[in-house]
Amino acid sequence: MIDFTLTETDQAIVDYNRAAALICRKYARYYDENEEEMAPEVLPEAEAFYAETPLPPKGGAEDTSPPVMMALHAMISHWGDYTIRLKRSGGGLGNAALSAAGTPEQQKKWGNLVLSMAITEPGCGSDPSRVSTSAVLDPETDEWVINGEKIFVTTGIxxxxxxIWATLDKSAGRAGIKSFLVEKGTPGFDVPHKEKKLGIRADDTAAYVFSDCRIPRSNLLGGDESISKKTSGGFRGVMKTFNMTRPMTAAMGLGLAEAALDFTREQLAEAGVEIDYMAGLISQSAAAEKFIRLEAIYDASRLTTLQACWLAGEGKPNNMESSVCKAHAGGAVRAITQGCIEILGAMGISREHLLEKWTRDCRITDIYEGTGEIQRLIIARGLLDYTRADLK
Amino acid sequence: MISFGMSEEQEIVRDTLREFAADALRPAGRECDETSAIPDELLQSAWELGLTTTQIPEEYGGGGEERSLVTNSIVLEELAYGDAALALALVGPSQFANAILDHGSDEQKQKYLPLFCGENFHMASLAQLEPGPVGEPMRPRTMAEPKGEGWVVSGAKSFVVMGDRASHFLVFARNQDGVDAFIVARDAEGLTISEPELNMGLKGLATVGLELERVEVAAADRLGGEAGCNVACLINNSRVALGSVLLGLSRAVLDYCVPYSKDRVAFDEPISKKQSIAFRLAEMHIECEAMRNLVWQAASHLEKGLDATAQARFVRTYVNEKALWIADNGIQVLGGHGFIREHPVEMWFRHARTLSVLEGTAGI
Known part of the structure; x- marks a missing residue:
C-alpha cells in the first residue's frame, strides 16, 4: 500500500541516527580545514553516547524495508557530516563489488576487510572501457602482474x-576488463597522495600506483572462470552493484542538502521571515517563495531516491529508477545548496557556518558513480529502447 | 511504513482507466478543444464508470467503496493521459461531492450527496478563483457578512468549472473569522452566471464567471454547518488533483515525443540519436517520476488525515513548473510540427499553461 509515513520503530531508528549525526557535525569544520589530518575512527563522545542512548528496536516485516532504511540512514548521517562518524564502520565500494562478483571463497577471505574500488584513471573516467591498467599472467609463478595508475579512489587511504579494474587485452575493449583484489602492503602497490578537492576534504580520496605489482592468480574476482567469458563478468558485476550504490550516493548528497535547508529555515525564522504554504505571490516574501521551491525539489528527490531503494527491497528491477534518482539528486543538491546561499547572502559563503561547506561537499553528487550526463544516457536508452551502440 | 506499492485494486483501476482514456478520451480531445464543447454522451459514459458515485457511502445511494485519495489521484493521472480537459470534466462533479463528503454536516450530506448517486451525470462546482491578478486562496475578495442566523455573500468568481450546468456552487468567501465555503443554488437570488469564458487551454471545458450580489445563504448552507470547515483542506485536495492532471498530461507529452523522435530523421539519423533530444526525453522521464512521488505523498498524507499543507504546496510549486517545462519542450522536440494543430502537443501545452494557474477548482 502506498504510504509515506514512518512506523514507531522507523522513527526511533531515525531519531537515534540523528542524535549521533549531530555530534559528528561538531567536527565537520575542523577536518575540512585540516584535510591533512585523518578524521578519527572513533570520536571521543562515542563511548558515552553508546552507553547512554538505548539502541532503537530492530525493524520487522511491518516496518519500512531495509534498503529504504539504508537510504534514510545515509541521508541522516550525511546531514551530520559527509565523513565524520561516531565510529566509522568498514565497507566501501569494493565490498559491494566483492559481494557481487567474488566467489564464495573470495567473499569469505576478504569480506571483513575495508575494500576500496579503483576504476578511474588519469585518462579515463565516465568511459571505463578505456581502462589501461594492465594485468598480465606470469605462468612461471602463477601470479598476475599489475601495472598502471588509479585516481579518485574513495576511502583509498x-x-x-x-x-581494481585492469585489462587483460586492451584491444578487446570492455570484454578484456577484469576485477582484481590487491591487498595493501603488496610490493609494487603505492599510495602516493591524498587528492586535494573542492569538498568532502575529510574523506580520504587517494591516488594509487601499481608498478610490477604481483598478486596471486586467485586474486582475480570470480576466479579463472571469468577470464573465458566473452562478455566481461567483471564489468557486468560492477555495473550491477551500481543499482544500489546510485541511490545511496543520491541519499548522501540529499543529506547535505537537507542540512542546508534546515540551516536556512532557522536563519529565515530568526530574521522574522514567515513561510506560508498557502500564501500566493502577493503576500509571500520572495525569500520564502524561493525557499519553498527548494524544499519541493528536495522532497521530490528524496522520494525518488527512496523509491529506487524500495524497488530493490521488493526484489524488483530498479536500473532506470537508480539512474533517475541519481540524476535528479545530482541536480537537486546543486540547486538547493546554491539556492540557500542566494537566500542567505554573505552568511551563506562565510566559513563561520557550514552552508558553504555543504555546498562544496555535495557538488560531487552529480559527478561520481556516473555523472548526471551518464545517467541521462542510461535513461534515454531505456526510454528509446536503444543499445549502447545506438545512443552514445 | 514507506512503500511505493499500489494495491492490486489500484492496479486494476489504473489499467481500466488507462484503457478507457486511450479508447474514449484521447480520440475525442482535439474535437472538444476545437469546438469548445464536450458531448453529453461522453460525460454520461464516464458517469457510468462511477467516478464520483463509487466512493459515496451506501446510505446516500453511493457505491460505498472506501474513499481513497491515492486511488483517485491514479484515476486522474490516467484520465489526463487521455486528455486533461476531459479528465477535469469527467471528475468535475467529484469536486463538490467530495467536499460535502469530507467536510459537510450530516444534514448537508443527506441533502446533497444523493444528487450524485443518480443515473445521469450531475454537476455542481467549486467557485474559488476570482477575477483580477494573482489568486490568494486564503484571501478571497468575496465577502460573507453575517445576517440574522445566516450570511450574505457578495463578490465575483471566475473559472468555475462547468458552471454552465452546475446545480450548486461552493463559493469561497471571507468572513470575520477567516475563510468559509458556502453552498449557493444556481437559482439563488442575486447570483448571475456568465456566458462561458474564453480561455487559452482546456477549451472543451466550459468555465463561467459568477457575480454574487448580496446572495443570502442560510446558516445550514455554510460548509460544515455550525462548525464551518477548514477550507485549506479543500485547497490542498485541489492542489493534489490538479497535480495529478498535470502529471498525466506530462506523461502523454513524453510518450508522444519518444516515437516521434525515433521516426523523424535529420542529418541522416533519427533525431532521438542526438543527445540534445535524447537528454531532453530523459529529463521528461526523470521529472514524471519525481512529480508522481510528490503527488502520491500529498495524496497519501491527506488520505490519512495528516496535515499535508506543505506537501500539497510542493505539488503545486514543483509539478506546475516541471509540467510546463515538459509541455514546452514537447513542442521543441517536434519542432515546426509541435506548432501545428495536427499534433496534440500544442494543445497539451495550452492545457498545461492553463492548468498551472488554477487553484481550488478540482477535487479528488
Whole structure:
C-alpha cells in the first residue's frame, strides 16, 4: 500500500541516527580545514553516547524495508557530516563489488576487510572501457602482474585492500576488463597522495600506483572462470552493484542538502521571515517563495531516491529508477545548496557556518558513480529502447 | 511504513482507466478543444464508470467503496493521459461531492450527496478563483457578512468549472473569522452566471464567471454547518488533483515525443540519436517520476488525515513548473510540427499553461 509515513520503530531508528549525526557535525569544520589530518575512527563522545542512548528496536516485516532504511540512514548521517562518524564502520565500494562478483571463497577471505574500488584513471573516467591498467599472467609463478595508475579512489587511504579494474587485452575493449583484489602492503602497490578537492576534504580520496605489482592468480574476482567469458563478468558485476550504490550516493548528497535547508529555515525564522504554504505571490516574501521551491525539489528527490531503494527491497528491477534518482539528486543538491546561499547572502559563503561547506561537499553528487550526463544516457536508452551502440 | 506499492485494486483501476482514456478520451480531445464543447454522451459514459458515485457511502445511494485519495489521484493521472480537459470534466462533479463528503454536516450530506448517486451525470462546482491578478486562496475578495442566523455573500468568481450546468456552487468567501465555503443554488437570488469564458487551454471545458450580489445563504448552507470547515483542506485536495492532471498530461507529452523522435530523421539519423533530444526525453522521464512521488505523498498524507499543507504546496510549486517545462519542450522536440494543430502537443501545452494557474477548482 502506498504510504509515506514512518512506523514507531522507523522513527526511533531515525531519531537515534540523528542524535549521533549531530555530534559528528561538531567536527565537520575542523577536518575540512585540516584535510591533512585523518578524521578519527572513533570520536571521543562515542563511548558515552553508546552507553547512554538505548539502541532503537530492530525493524520487522511491518516496518519500512531495509534498503529504504539504508537510504534514510545515509541521508541522516550525511546531514551530520559527509565523513565524520561516531565510529566509522568498514565497507566501501569494493565490498559491494566483492559481494557481487567474488566467489564464495573470495567473499569469505576478504569480506571483513575495508575494500576500496579503483576504476578511474588519469585518462579515463565516465568511459571505463578505456581502462589501461594492465594485468598480465606470469605462468612461471602463477601470479598476475599489475601495472598502471588509479585516481579518485574513495576511502583509498583507510582501505585495507582494493578492488581494481585492469585489462587483460586492451584491444578487446570492455570484454578484456577484469576485477582484481590487491591487498595493501603488496610490493609494487603505492599510495602516493591524498587528492586535494573542492569538498568532502575529510574523506580520504587517494591516488594509487601499481608498478610490477604481483598478486596471486586467485586474486582475480570470480576466479579463472571469468577470464573465458566473452562478455566481461567483471564489468557486468560492477555495473550491477551500481543499482544500489546510485541511490545511496543520491541519499548522501540529499543529506547535505537537507542540512542546508534546515540551516536556512532557522536563519529565515530568526530574521522574522514567515513561510506560508498557502500564501500566493502577493503576500509571500520572495525569500520564502524561493525557499519553498527548494524544499519541493528536495522532497521530490528524496522520494525518488527512496523509491529506487524500495524497488530493490521488493526484489524488483530498479536500473532506470537508480539512474533517475541519481540524476535528479545530482541536480537537486546543486540547486538547493546554491539556492540557500542566494537566500542567505554573505552568511551563506562565510566559513563561520557550514552552508558553504555543504555546498562544496555535495557538488560531487552529480559527478561520481556516473555523472548526471551518464545517467541521462542510461535513461534515454531505456526510454528509446536503444543499445549502447545506438545512443552514445 | 514507506512503500511505493499500489494495491492490486489500484492496479486494476489504473489499467481500466488507462484503457478507457486511450479508447474514449484521447480520440475525442482535439474535437472538444476545437469546438469548445464536450458531448453529453461522453460525460454520461464516464458517469457510468462511477467516478464520483463509487466512493459515496451506501446510505446516500453511493457505491460505498472506501474513499481513497491515492486511488483517485491514479484515476486522474490516467484520465489526463487521455486528455486533461476531459479528465477535469469527467471528475468535475467529484469536486463538490467530495467536499460535502469530507467536510459537510450530516444534514448537508443527506441533502446533497444523493444528487450524485443518480443515473445521469450531475454537476455542481467549486467557485474559488476570482477575477483580477494573482489568486490568494486564503484571501478571497468575496465577502460573507453575517445576517440574522445566516450570511450574505457578495463578490465575483471566475473559472468555475462547468458552471454552465452546475446545480450548486461552493463559493469561497471571507468572513470575520477567516475563510468559509458556502453552498449557493444556481437559482439563488442575486447570483448571475456568465456566458462561458474564453480561455487559452482546456477549451472543451466550459468555465463561467459568477457575480454574487448580496446572495443570502442560510446558516445550514455554510460548509460544515455550525462548525464551518477548514477550507485549506479543500485547497490542498485541489492542489493534489490538479497535480495529478498535470502529471498525466506530462506523461502523454513524453510518450508522444519518444516515437516521434525515433521516426523523424535529420542529418541522416533519427533525431532521438542526438543527445540534445535524447537528454531532453530523459529529463521528461526523470521529472514524471519525481512529480508522481510528490503527488502520491500529498495524496497519501491527506488520505490519512495528516496535515499535508506543505506537501500539497510542493505539488503545486514543483509539478506546475516541471509540467510546463515538459509541455514546452514537447513542442521543441517536434519542432515546426509541435506548432501545428495536427499534433496534440500544442494543445497539451495550452492545457498545461492553463492548468498551472488554477487553484481550488478540482477535487479528488
Amino acid at each position: 583507510r582501505a585495507e585492500a582494493v578492488v
